[in-house]
Amino acid sequence: xxxxxxxxxxxxxxxxxxxxxxxxxxxxxxxxxxxxxxxxxxxxxxxxxxxxxxxxxxxxxxxxxxxxxxxxxxxxxxxxxxxxxxxxxxxxxxxxxxxxxxxxxxxxxxxxxxxxxxxxxxxxxxxxxxxxxxxxxxxxxxxxxxxxxxxxxxxxxxxxxxxxxxxxxxxxxxxxxxxxxxxxxxxxxxxxxxxxxxxxxxxxxxxxxxxxxxxxxxxxxxxxxxxxxxxxxxxxxxxxxxxxxxxxxxxxxxx
Numbered sequence: 001x002x003x004x005x006x007x008x009x010x011x012x013x014x015x016x017x018x019x020x021x022x023x024x025x026x027x028x029x030x031x032x033x034x035x036x037x038x039x040x041x042x043x044x045x046x047x048x049x050x051x052x053x054x055x056x057x058x059x060x061x062x063x064x065x066x067x068x069x070x071x072x073x074x075x076x077x078x079x080x081x082x083x084x085x086x087x088x089x090x091x092x093x094x095x096x097x098x099x100x101x102x103x104x105x106x107x108x109x110x111x112x113x114x115x116x117x118x119x120x121x122x123x124x125x126x127x128x129x130x131x132x133x134x135x136x137x138x139x140x141x142x143x144x145x146x147x148x149x150x151x152x153x154x155x156x157x158x159x160x161x162x163x164x165x166x167x168x169x170x171x172x173x174x175x176x177x178x179x180x181x182x183x184x185x186x187x188x189x190x191x192x193x194x195x196x197x198x199x200x201x202x203x204x205x206x207x208x209x210x211x212x213x214x215x216x217x218x219x220x221x222x223x224x225x226x227x228x229x230x231x232x233x234x235x236x237x238x239x240x241x242x243x244x245x246x247x248x249x250x251x252x253x254x255x
Contacts (some may be wrong), residue, residue: 005048005116008057009216011208014146015170017216018053020044024111025072026214030172032165033058034143040064041163041172042212045108046075046127048116054079065135065150067174067212068160069093071104074127084133086152086159094130098188101126135161153201155184155194162201169207176201177226178211179218181245181252191239191255195230202227222250229253 009017014033019026029042031054038060043050054062064080066073069092077083077093085093092098101124109121137152141163151162156175163172175183176197184191202223209218229248233239233255238246243255 006044006050006053008053011170011210012168015168016057017210018044018050018057020048022115023047023113027072028210028212028216029076030210031057031062032143032146032148033060034146036142036144037061037063039141039143039148039163040080042066042073042174043076043079045072046078047108047119047124049079050076051079063133063141065133065141065161065163066093066131067162067172067176068157069097070157070175071097071099071107071126073174073212077127077131078129082133083131084135085131086161087134087136088154088159089157090131090134090159092159093127095128097126097128099126135159137161151201153197155190155192155197156182157188158190160197164201164204166205169205170210171201171204171206171208171223172210173201173223174212177209177218177223178213179215179222179250180213181254182226183254185241185254189241191241195227195234195239198223198227198230225249226251 007019007021016031018029027044029044032039038058040062063082065084069089135150139150141148149164153160153162153176184194206220245254
């Protein structure tokens with residue numbers, strides 16, 4: 001499978017993490033299978049065939065929906081006929097990505113990586129063929145016997161969304177929560193929105209937080225810890241871009 005680029009880990013009987021551990025970003029995509037169709041949350045870097053990886057796991061029709069339209073989450077959208085993104089970032093997947101190609105390629109190759117055979121970084125292009133559906137805050141994606149709610153959680157990007165499966169307590173958090181450096185310093189980020197989004201989701205009853213990057217064994221109270229960090233920065237008057245990088249227990253916040 002694309003030179004074994006992807007690592008697949010079952011979350012439960014019909015939920016899978018599809019990861020790209022050889023790359024420094026270590027992105028995770030998640031496949032949720034219902035009785036009638038499947039939902040793929042994020043599509044990775046696009047350096048190997050995500051469609052092949054998904055077809056090995058399910059024969060169901062697949063909706064590929066992204067938490068946000070950054071290059072490391074939309075790379076595999078071209079593998080799928082049915083795609084979705086929040087309307088605030090529809091332009092980003094339609095040729096209006098906010099970074100020039102040379103910057104994206106520099107990020108892609110920022111650290112040594114053994115890419116799949118046949119992939120050449122100099123040929124890498126950001127996905128730009130658009131998305132067929134627009135995600136809306138609060139909407140329910142029905143997979144047949146399995147329902148997933150879309151939560152608009154802007155801050156890391158204008159259209160960032162989390163996906164919440166209340167029946168199982170699964171929160172697919174994208175780049176809102178992960179054990180690394182939470183970035184809110186880009187021109188397209190908003191620290192105050194980021195803080196409000198974390199505050200919104202930290203009260204959800206969750207059994208598992210499934211992040212967009214790095215370690216997947218996050219404790220259920222991780223959202224509350226991140227929320228407390230944002231509140232601390234706000235009380236200190238630091239909730240603005242340019243404030244710096246702040247370290248907490250198991251994560252950082254970059255403003």
